[in-house]
Amino acid sequence: MSTAYLPTTINDSDHTVLRGAALIDGNGGDPLSSAEIEIKGGRIVYAGPERTEGTSSAGEGHDTGGKAPRVIDLQGKTIMPGFIDSHVHFGLSIENQAANLARFASERIVRSAVNARATLMAGVTTARDLGGTDRGVRDSIQQGLILGPRMHLAITPLSPTGGHTDFTMPNGLSTMPAMPVDPIIDTDDDVRRTIRTLVRSGADVIKVCTTGGVSSPSDTPDDIGVPEEHVRLIVEETAKRAGQPVAAHAQGADGIKAAIRGGVRSVEHGYGIDDEGIELMLERGTFLVPTLSSALRIPDPKNVPDYLYEKKVRWSAIARERVAVAMAAGVKVALGTDAGVCPHGLNLREEMHAVELGLTPMQAIVAGTRNAAELLRLSADVGTLEEGKLADLVIVDFDPLADITQLADPAKIKVVMQGGALMKDSASWFPSAPVRSLLG
Numbered sequence: 001m002s003t004a005y006l007p008t009t010i011n012d013s014d015h016t017v018l019r020g021a022a023l024i025d026g027n028g029g030d031p032l033s034s035a036e037i038e039i040k041g042g043r044i045v046y047a048g049p050e051r052t053e054g055t056s057s058a059g060e061g062h063d064t065g066g067k068a069p070r071v072i073d074l075q076g077k078t079i080m081p082g083f084i085d086s087h088v089h090f091g092l093s094i095e096n097q098a099a100n101l102a103r104f105a106s107e108r109i110v111r112s113a114v115n116a117r118a119t120l121m122a123g124v125t126t127a128r129d130l131g132g133t134d135r136g137v138r139d140s141i142q143q144g145l146i147l148g149p150r151m152h153l154a155i156t157p158l159s160p161t162g163g164h165t166d167f168t169m170p171n172g173l174s175t176m177p178a179m180p181v182d183p184i185i186d187t188d189d190d191v192r193r194t195i196r197t198l199v200r201s202g203a204d205v206i207k208v209c210t211t212g213g214v215s216s217p218s219d220t221p222d223d224i225g226v227p228e229e230h231v232r233l234i235v236e237e238t239a240k241r242a243g244q245p246v247a248a249h250a251q252g253a254d255g256i257k258a259a260i261r262g263g264v265r266s267v268e269h270g271y272g273i274d275d276e277g278i279e280l281m282l283e284r285g286t287f288l289v290p291t292l293s294s295a296l297r298i299p300d301p302k303n304v305p306d307y308l309y310e311k312k313v314r315w316s317a318i319a320r321e322r323v324a325v326a327m328a329a330g331v332k333v334a335l336g337t338d339a340g341v342c343p344h345g346l347n348l349r350e351e352m353h354a355v356e357l358g359l360t361p362m363q364a365i366v367a368g369t370r371n372a373a374e375l376l377r378l379s380a381d382v383g384t385l386e387e388g389k390l391a392d393l394v395i396v397d398f399d400p401l402a403d404i405t406q407l408a409d410p411a412k413i414k415v416v417m418q419g420g421a422l423m424k425d426s427a428s429w430f431p432s433a434p435v436r437s438l439l440g
């Protein structure tokens with residue numbers, strides 16, 4: 001598995017020093033009040049207290065062939081790691097299924113690109129797409145053809161016939177455009193063949209649905225989907241390859257436990273988790289990606305079918321109660337929105353919702369940065385602002401620890417840097433630096 005999908009657009013000679021901002025490095029410790037970050041060739045070569053002139057290579061310009069680095073004064077601002085959304089669907093906009101089905105395939109791809117760009121501009125520099133996106137989108141971002149978060153892909157989420165990702169109506173027609181790989185697994189042979197096909201297709205993660213869901217018409221979150229023995233078989237198959245992590249869409253208590261016992265790395269949603277499930281997660285170090293941006297959002301009953309509205313009201317209340325219990329128990333949380341089910345480009349609302357359910361603002365930031373990087377197995381490159389890591393960061397002019405809700409507004413995310421390249425600078429804090437503007 002390729003590690004971080006480094007953009008190939010990094011300018012090796014680029015040398016920048018960020019001075020004077022408060023630094024929240026993603027590790028959860030107290031912020032540094034007056035920090036310095038030095039970036040060279042897309043990576044951080046220094047992150048710590050502001051250095052005095054003379055000790056800093058920034059002041060002297062050595063090691064750069066005599067060319068002094070660009071020094072940016074960021075007094076009064078706050079720097080955080082680029083955020084990671086562990087659960088998006090760039091190809092999806094679920095509240096208008098009929099319109100989506102009527103679109104040309106090319107239009108869907110363009111929309112995916114627009115969604116990816118909006119996500120990056122909201123402060124998300126890495127995202128994991130858990131279904132519906134093929135590697136053309138991921139690779140186009142990596143090659144610098146379009147702007148977006150560096151991506152990990154599940155490509156196609158798996159379920160049995162009649163399960164959460166079987167979009168076949170009783171009359172045999174589909175409610176969704178065809179998936180890049182057939183999502184149905186009923187037998188052991190189906191499981192092996194499908195996992196091998198997904199790996200061949202470039203999947204970085206395998207997504208299984210061990211329960212039904214809220215948005216699907218013919219099942220409920222309490223229904224069991226992919227059984228525990230098939231989850232185990234998938235974990236065995238991926239272990240023979242690159243060890244692609246397995247993520248389970250799991251909402252009802254029994255399917256959540258089946259997923260954990262089968263060996264998944266993350267439970268996605270986890271709304272109805274019971275005490276036994278929480279114990280199992282703590283024991284095994286399983287991550288919870290609670291997708292609160294979707295769970296807590298009640299749609300206008302005029303815009304959605306009755307079944308969906310009713311299930312949403314019921315499961316939203318369950319999530320509010322049980323995810324809070326899991327968080328308080330210390331389950332490892334990584335943030336993800338399920339964007340596609342909720343709007344794209346408002347991803348950092350998830351930070352606010354995590355605090356609403358009991359995390360401290362600092363814990364919520366760690367959940368959206370370091371923890372998510374650990375879940376994606378990208379800790380060597382992203383998730384924290386430390387020497388050696390990629391320069392993926394966001395800069396704001398408020399204190400997110402005092403008011404986390406401000407992160408939710410993408411207009412307040414003034415600077416987004418990805419691998420040292422400036423992707424957004426809406427307040428012109430980097431006067432002489434070029435901002436990337438493809439698909440601008």
Ligand SMILES: [Zn+2]
Pocket residue numbers: 087088089130338341
């Ligand atoms: Zn999802």
